[in-house]
Amino acid sequence: MEAPLMHLALVGTPNSGKTSLFNSLTGSRQKVANYPGVTVERKEGSFVTPLGRQVSLVDLPGTYSLRGRSPDEEITRDMVLGRTPGEALPDLVLCVADSTNLRLTIRLLLELKSTGRPLMLVLNMFDIATRRGVTVDVARLSEALGVPVVTSIAVRKGGTGDLLRRTDEIAAQAQTPPRQNLWQPLTIAQLRATQREADRIIAATVSLPAKPDTWTARIDAVVLHPVVGLAILALILFVMFQAVFAWAQPLMELLSSAFGALGQLVHDTLPAGLLQSFLQNGVISGVGSVIVFLPQIVIIFLFILLLEDFGYMARAAFLMDRIMGGAGLHGRAFIPLLSSFACAIPGIMATRVIDNRRDRLTTILIAPLMTCSARIPVYTLIISAFIPAEQIWGWMDLRGLVMFGLYAAGIASALGVSFLIKFFMWRDYAPAPFMLELPDYKLPRLKSIAIGVYTRAKMFLQRAGTTIFSMMVLIWFLASFPLPPAGAEGPAINYSLAAMIGKALEPLLAPLGFNWQIAVALIPGMAAREVAVAALGTVYAIEGGKEAADQIGQVLATKWSLATALSLLAWYIFAPQCASTLAVIRRETGSWKWMAITFAYMFALAYAASFATYNIARAFGAG
């Protein structure tokens, strides 16, 4: 008979290298989902031990204690205590420590011991500790703690061998009588006592070098400098956005022409008719126009993951804390807001690191104003159609500059809205504390970054394959039926359902310079913002024949005035119509009220900004 599946759980403080250990043990065999009822990310992976035992490993949210101050920390506590319904009680809890920084983890481990679960301490990043002159008497440490201790180098091949061997040994041991769970929330005196005990054990078993990490000190002297540090942060963000626009271009053109060729192949193979139109205009050009943006999404996540692994994200929060505080935001809001540049959904979910409810609500309300990657397709399309590819001052790309301006407008309006929220709603309220560990810098590891980017890209493609695909079919249907009556004049789409909806909305959107085709495209944009691009493609492709589908941008340049294009860009800075973002806000705040408020204020801002942009542009002769 096969050995039963063994359940392992990873517990550790933030920055303990837990995620890189998880990636190293499970590779790409990972599943990301949510815990039932809450929106905490559940990361599970699997691996096989040297003796062939199947192991399921969950990566629990990082925490300094089992008190459960936030939904994430409650999950960690409940999983370790076996209180989460439908989840197996872990057979072994791996407590992961950064070997250069044992103090806080050893205290956590002492608290974990009272839960009665079998425990193992993993001294991760042991190579870095050795290089820095930290020596650990592993045997004595294990004896003093009363739990097995292994060293590991998650980022090196074979660096987890010791850990795997010990896991097999522990699994093979005869069923030790289960120990009782004696854990109770610690009083302050007990907390202090466990920290003292931890310090005593460390003093007896670990020798630390006299000096802290010199590289971290040297980098921080520059990066955390009040003025230079902020300039570096601005530079990093600027490079990031230039990269998203410039580096991705060749790949995007390649993808775009591949889908064009595929569409042409279908066009040539199939007889003219509904099926040909459905496959070429509905499916291939629809899904293709979204998948084209994969390179940009990969680049944005690459930057975010690199900065996070390097240890820079916490520094950015430190630099921005008081500046964001001026706008009524918490320093910890910086990371969720930065993630919102990729997508507001993970950003809003990441606000769980903010434990003060009011700070969290403010962050959730403004997160959708950060320019998410789904807007990039819309921006890219319009910018390349209407903004000339010129160099300013010989080195700056005008298109890149417009892109940067759109991002800046999003950030500025987010800060403005946050300031107003603070001023009008929560005037009499003391700011919540900002307490954050600034980890030592570490060289980001290629494998860990690659797995992270791969997971995000997969999620994007799954969305493109499901939500976006079904929306594309719907739009194609709306744009194709009912068929025009026999002998009708003009393009067939003028007789379709889509035209009826668009024309019904036209009076509302006409003051913004939007025609009915734009109105049609904004409707499916509710499912996902980037669908608007595909929708425009479908609407104009069906109207103008196959030539149009290949060159949406060129078609737009002939159909729209510059004022209309700029107005649509302004609309998309706010773009209130993302249904998934609204759904996440509803889920995270637990109320329809906050969802409605978000939608209403973003719609009002979008309308006002577009109205102003359109009329100013026309006054300058761009109408």
Added chain:
Amino acid sequence: MTSTKQTDARLQMPLGLAKRGYSGVIHRLAADDANSALSAIELESRLIELGFVEGARVEVLHEGIVGRDPIAVRVENVTIAVRRREAMAIIVA
């Protein structure tokens, strides 16, 4: 002010008033004295969880740009960012 004298005589003061470059040892926690949004118990628990316990060596490494706030504090061999408001609860000498 008597700041030089204080340092020389190793008089107690809140870490929240310390300048960049200050180094000392935590004498006690006085969560009641800090004007924090957190309750005294919660603030004290969090400070302990981040390693701020009596006897720990601290050094102020960096300061933010607005009002020299927040501060980055080396606590033994960990660096923690805190706002001065909360650091008022840490009495150092």
